[in-house]
Amino acid sequence: MLVRISLALLTLSLAVSPALAQAPAGGESPQAVVEAIQRASAADDLGAAVRYIAPDARRELVKEGVTGLLMALAFSDPDDAMPGSKTPPRGELDKKRKDYKAAVDQVSKLLSAHGITGVIGKPVLAEATQKPIDAALQKADTAALMRDMLTALDTIGPLLGMTKSDKPKVPFQLGKVSGYKVTGDTATAKAEKETLDFVRIAGRWYLTPPAGRR
Secondary structure, three states: OHHHHHHHHHOOOOOOOHHHHHOOOOEOOHHHHHHHHHHHHHOOOHHHHHHHEOHHHHHHHHHHHHHHHHHHHHHHOOOOOOOOOOOOOHHHHHHHHHHHHHHHHHHHHHHHOOOOOOOOOOOOOOHHHHHHHHHHHHHOOHHHHHHHHHHHHHHHHHHOOOOOOOOOOOOOOOOOOEEEEEEOOEEEEEOOOOEEEEEEEOOEEEEEOOHHHO
């Protein structure tokens, strides 16, 4: 699952306008949140969709993306090839090493800018690696991190030999939504096959997707 996510993320590029980068996360109402996610889904714009996901759920989604990116680096290391793989010719190997180093440098700068350091080259799923990621994401602007990660992957992906043919979809295909009911700082609505939950934080509304949809 994580390998699939890492490959998908590495093939996605996202152009972010200054207006989007400066806009507040969340929506003015549950209806506005649904409309924004539907627009993002239609455009396959994951970076826009995550801005309307509740902070805790968004943090999980971004962590999955960071973990996938680190796994992609680990699997792409030309000096740590998979067992049974053939060693490329010297000239090709030298290019792979150069591209890999460039990719590592870019990922390091990207993650460091959001407070994630000391994790590249470590066992990705180990607690000692995941713990500092969790700690950094508690403080980071996760919407900005996802935006920056997707934007940076436009150049990182090709360095690791990825293509744009496996473009991922936004994991929140809501369909027709009706029956909105607001109770204080929470709300629900009826989608085609499930009940949607919303939460209001600091005056802005967010979708809280079920764990299986994150």
